Amino acid sequence: MSDNNNMKRRQFIKRAAVAGSIAAGAALSPSVYAAKRFNWKLTTTWPPNFPIFQDGVKRFADDVKKMSGGALNIQVFAAGELVPAMQTFDAVSQGTVQMGHGAGYYWIGKIPCAAFFTSVPFGMNAQGMNAWLYSGGGLELWREIYAPHNLVPFPMGNTGVQMGGWFRKEIKSIEDLKGLKMRIPGLGGKVIAKAGVNPVLLAGGEIYTALERGTIDATEWVGPYHDERLGLYRAAKFYYYPGWQEPGPTLELTVNRKAWEDLPAELKMIVETAAMASNMWMLSEFEAKNLDALDKLKNKFNVQVYAFPDDVLRQLRQFTTEVLNEEAEKDKDFKRVLDAYSAFRKTNDAWSVISEAAYARTQSL
Amino acid sequence: MSDNNNMKRRQFIKRAAVAGSIAAGAALSPSVYAAKRFNWKLTTTWPPNFPIFQDGVKRFADDVKKMSGGALNIQVFAAGELVPAMQTFDAVSQGTVQMGHGAGYYWIGKIPCAAFFTSVPFGMNAQGMNAWLYSGGGLELWREIYAPHNLVPFPMGNTGVQMGGWFRKEIKSIEDLKGLKMRIPGLGGKVIAKAGVNPVLLAGGEIYTALERGTIDATEWVGPYHDERLGLYRAAKFYYYPGWQEPGPTLELTVNRKAWEDLPAELKMIVETAAMASNMWMLSEFEAKNLDALDKLKNKFNVQVYAFPDDVLRQLRQFTTEVLNEEAEKDKDFKRVLDAYSAFRKTNDAWSVISEAAYARTQSL
Numbered sequence: 001m002s003d004n005n006n007m008k009r010r011q012f013i014k015r016a017a018v019a020g021s022i023a024a025g026a027a028l029s030p031s032v033y034a035a036k037r038f039n040w041k042l043t044t045t046w047p048p049n050f051p052i053f054q055d056g057v058k059r060f061a062d063d064v065k066k067m068s069g070g071a072l073n074i075q076v077f078a079a080g081e082l083v084p085a086m087q088t089f090d091a092v093s094q095g096t097v098q099m100g101h102g103a104g105y106y107w108i109g110k111i112p113c114a115a116f117f118t119s120v121p122f123g124m125n126a127q128g129m130n131a132w133l134y135s136g137g138g139l140e141l142w143r144e145i146y147a148p149h150n151l152v153p154f155p156m157g158n159t160g161v162q163m164g165g166w167f168r169k170e171i172k173s174i175e176d177l178k179g180l181k182m183r184i185p186g187l188g189g190k191v192i193a194k195a196g197v198n199p200v201l202l203a204g205g206e207i208y209t210a211l212e213r214g215t216i217d218a219t220e221w222v223g224p225y226h227d228e229r230l231g232l233y234r235a236a237k238f239y240y241y242p243g244w245q246e247p248g249p250t251l252e253l254t255v256n257r258k259a260w261e262d263l264p265a266e267l268k269m270i271v272e273t274a275a276m277a278s279n280m281w282m283l284s285e286f287e288a289k290n291l292d293a294l295d296k297l298k299n300k301f302n303v304q305v306y307a308f309p310d311d312v313l314r315q316l317r318q319f320t321t322e323v324l325n326e327e328a329e330k331d332k333d334f335k336r337v338l339d340a341y342s343a344f345r346k347t348n349d350a351w352s353v354i355s356e357a358a359y360a361r362t363q364s365l
Numbered sequence: 366m367s368d369n370n371n372m373k374r375r376q377f378i379k380r381a382a383v384a385g386s387i388a389a390g391a392a393l394s395p396s397v398y399a400a401k402r403f404n405w406k407l408t409t410t411w412p413p414n415f416p417i418f419q420d421g422v423k424r425f426a427d428d429v430k431k432m433s434g435g436a437l438n439i440q441v442f443a444a445g446e447l448v449p450a451m452q453t454f455d456a457v458s459q460g461t462v463q464m465g466h467g468a469g470y471y472w473i474g475k476i477p478c479a480a481f482f483t484s485v486p487f488g489m490n491a492q493g494m495n496a497w498l499y500s501g502g503g504l505e506l507w508r509e510i511y512a513p514h515n516l517v518p519f520p521m522g523n524t525g526v527q528m529g530g531w532f533r534k535e536i537k538s539i540e541d542l543k544g545l546k547m548r549i550p551g552l553g554g555k556v557i558a559k560a561g562v563n564p565v566l567l568a569g570g571e572i573y574t575a576l577e578r579g580t581i582d583a584t585e586w587v588g589p590y591h592d593e594r595l596g597l598y599r600a601a602k603f604y605y606y607p608g609w610q611e612p613g614p615t616l617e618l619t620v621n622r623k624a625w626e627d628l629p630a631e632l633k634m635i636v637e638t639a640a641m642a643s644n645m646w647m648l649s650e651f652e653a654k655n656l657d658a659l660d661k662l663k664n665k666f667n668v669q670v671y672a673f674p675d676d677v678l679r680q681l682r683q684f685t686t687e688v689l690n691e692e693a694e695k696d697k698d699f700k701r702v703l704d705a706y707s708a709f710r711k712t713n714d715a716w717s718v719i720s721e722a723a724y725a726r727t728q729s730l
Contacts, residue, residue: 274642362609
């Protein structure tokens with residue numbers, strides 16, 4: 001459906017473009033569009049053909065190329081094709097490539113507070129994140145934090161609320177988590193460690209085998225659409241919601257600062273606008289596609305979908321507060337970003353109580 | 366804060382642009398950007414300086430101009446400056462102006478099903494609307510419906526969940542609505558008419574006086590940020606939520622088909638992408654600014670905020686089903702769009718139950 005939609009969109013533009021050339025006579029030709037051409041490389045943290053994520057990045061590059069009449073030509077590489085996934089940050093920072101796509105929380109080893117620019121456990125959902133980043137000072141703060149690393153970040157993509165993960169046994173109480181080995185990165189891992197889980201970090205390609213062989217007992221990944229493709233249902237049958245650990249992760253486009261400064265204002269605006277549009281597009285794709293995948297998991301592969309018990313969620317939430325405070329004590333920037341995030345979030349939550357939350361309630365009256 | 370943020374953004378682009386010219390040497394100059402220049406007019410349905418709505422349209426025009434190196438120059442007019450608000454559709458359709466900005470449900474006199482492309486009572490919220498439009502076939506359907514009118518529509522802006530409105534007395538039961546004269550347009554008006562309300566249509570500039578003089582007993586408008594500016598709190602003290610009548614209205618950019626077809630592919634893509642980015646920006650602004658305005662209304666102007674009683678909402682929801690079915694019987698396209706909207710919505714709701722809704726619940730555990 002994505003390819004199909006994308007194709008329709010391209011046809012819409014193309015068809016109109018052909019009509020346009022005839023009607024307008026002197027239509028623009030790419031050759032007159034720019035005096036200087038830029039050939040850039042973008043490396044992502046995603047496997048090749050990783051749906052929505054990698055699609056969204058390619059769509060962004062296509063849009064930029066088209067909008068700039070070919071003046072900014074971005075070649076997209078998947079993880080490992082040019083740069084290993086977890087070296088994306090360094091490669092863009094050093095200018096080996098001009099652009100990268102991934103998620104801020106992959107770099108918390110270097111910049112602990114980068115987690116806030118993706119998602120923190122029990123944090124804001126996609127709508128809240130976008131409001132904070134675009135209209136609440138979040139993006140300015142993000143740019144400040146990334147500046148010493150020669151990176152200019154842009155929000156670009158969001159998965160919406162993720163799933164809580166796959167377990168090989170039922171989780172009835174917080175005690176059932178004790179001793180489990182679970183693939184869960186970042187702050188989510190630190191939080192669940194307080195419940196006695198041993199959190200491990202594995203790249204997407206390694207998860208299935210580890211779960212199937214029992215090297216790990218549980219894993220979180222993304223949501224139904226991506227989890228189904230990874231075949232995780234063949235290795236674990238208990239599928240939990242909601243994704244308390246990642247309630248609306250923002251993906252990031254990073255641009256090397258020197259490369260960014262070399263761009264003329266027109267191309268800067270094209271990059272910024274295309275990233276914002278891709279941000280919207282990716283979330284819409286997730287929202288539109290997760291349910292069909294979930295139906296398939298349930299009806300074709302007999303997956304059981306479970307809600308985490310309230311008590312488990314309540315305790316994980318308490319652990320989250322502890323972890324955030326501990327991290328804030330260790331790192332000044334973490335505290336600064338936590339404070340800014342929390343202040344915005346408090347306001348946003350209070351508005352949600354009488355808007356989104358109150359409205360959602362009417363659906364079950 | 367909007368102007369401030371916008372200014373910061375401009376400075377960010379400009380500062381980098383100056384650095385860029387020095388670094389790159391041969392930076393693009395606008396004069397080489399395009400062989401043909403387009404000078405277009407855009408008329409909106411909003412009053413001049415109407416915050417977020419009119420700001421968002423100006424921002425869009427600025428972005429397009431900058432991205433195209435001045436090849437597409439869009440001059441923005443507020444309602445009445447060139448074309449009266451409610452003649453926007455006709456003006457763009459006839460090509461008097463090339464572009465318009467407003468909301469589909471303003472045109473339900475001509476195209477009853479246009480309501481679905483904005484918002485219908487008890488319908489999808491902003492996130493659901495975007496998923497439907499961009500990734501669920503909604504936009505294709507919208508373009509098909511507008512095609513006979515020579516209009517090409519684009520989603521551009523969303524207010525999020527609105528407020529339910531201002532009343533001069535408390536609403537304790539559905540009976541309390543009987544006999545009230547209320548400013549409430551479109552399908553919301555038809556629904557509430559079933560509760561005995563006399564719905565009237567007034568432009569923004571007329572509402573305050575009508576409410577203050579008692580010509581009307583109640584009104585809905587937008588949300589705290591806009592309602593406060595209109596001074597409605599001086600004429601009514603009961604402020605109700607949630608906005609069951611408009612749970613996430615999508616605003617529209619319309620382009621005259623002939624003008625659209627005259628544009629070269631580069632500029633088409635620039636318009637499409639800038640509209641998508643503006644769509645995101647406007648929602649983020651609403652989400653970020655409503656609460657401060659609400660605090661001001663409550664603390665400075667002693668406004669009382671009330672939830673509609675469950676029973677009132679339940680009945681209005683029942684009336685909504687009746688109205689939608691009645692309209693579907695009268696109009697083939699209405700039925701067609703209702704069916705497509707409902708099918709997508711059913712899927713989206715089912716996903717929301719284990720994603721957004723389940724996650725929102727964790728906040729009050």
